Amino acid sequence: MLLKEIKTIYHKELDALYAREEVASFFCIAIEHYLNLERFVLAMQPDKIISKEEEQPLFETLAQLKIQRPIQYIIGETRFMELDFIVNEGVLIPRPETEELVRWVIDDVRNVKCESRRRNASKETTAIKNARVQILDIGTGSGCIAVSLAKNLPNTEVFALDVSEQALKVAQANALHNNVSVSFTTADILTLQELEGSFDVIVSNPPYVRELEKKEIESNVLEHEPGLALFVPDDDPLLFYKKIVQFAEKNLNKKGSLFLEVNQYLGIETKALFETTIWTAIQLRKDMFGNDRMLMGTLK
Ligand SMILES: C[S@@+](CC[C@H](N)C(=O)[O-])C[C@H]1O[C@@H](n2cnc3c(N)ncnc32)[C@H](O)[C@@H]1O
16 A cells, blocks of 8 residues: 555544644654654655555554554654654543653753852862762652653662552663662652652642543543553642642752642642741742643742
C-alpha cells in the first residue's frame, strides 16, 4: 500500500472521533515511531510503498486509536522537556503545563545558586562551591519532573517518591534512559511524616481533579490514565496540598522553596494554605492557557 493511502484510511476511520489535525499528527507519530520515517517524507514521498510487514503496526495503532487509547501509551513513549520518557497505563502522561512548573524550578534554583555564590564570593570555599541543592519530587509518576530537573540542574541531588510501585518502575527506567541519577522511594505522602535528610526544594504535581470535574475530562483520559494519579474527593479537594505543605514545613531547609502544580479552579484556596507567618514570597502563576496553575512559596 502507498503511504498516502494509509493516511487516507486514518482520516476515514478517525476524523469522526478526533480533530483532523490531530489525526494527521497521530499518523506522523506512528510512521516516525514504527517506520523511522520523518514527517517530511509524507510530503515529499506520498507514493512511497509500504510493505505488508510495515503496515501491520500502523493498522494496530489505528485500531487502538479507535478505542481512544492515548497515542503515547500505544507507542510507549512521550517527549517532556525535550527528553524521551517511557510511559504506560501505570503513569500519567506528562502534560505541557507541568513543563512550565519544571522551568520555574530550574530558573529559581539557578538564580538562588547565583545569588548565594555572589554573596559568598569573597569567602568562597570549596564546600560552598560544591554544595549540592537537594530536591524532592512528591508523586513522581513517570519521573518526568525529577528526571528533567536532574538533567537540567547537574549540581543537585534529586529524590522522588510515589505510592505506586508500578509508577516507580517506570520512573526508574526513565532515569536510566536519560542517564541521570535519582533516588526513588515508595511512600504514601498522606501518612509520611519525615524522610531522611532535608531539602532545599520540594516540588509536586499531586492528584487534584475533583470527581465533579470528571465531566470536563476527555474519555481517553478517563478510561486510560490511572485514577490514582488524577482524582481527589469533592469534599476534600486540597487533601494532598494540606499534607504536602505540612510535610514541607518540617522537611525543607530554612529558605527552602515549595513548588506545586494546582487545580485551576482552586488556585486561591491552595495559596491560602501557605500561612504568611511561616512562608514568604508566595506566588500563584498562570499557565500558557491563562489558568491558575502553579504555586510557589519559600520558608522564612
Ligand atoms: C498528577 S500525577 C503526577 C505525575 C508526575 N509527577 C507528572 O507530573 O506527570 C500524581 C502522582 O501522585 C501519585 N500519588 C497518588 N497518591 C499518592 C500518595 N498518597 N502518596 C504518594 N504519591 C501518590 C500517583 O501515583 C501519581 O503518580
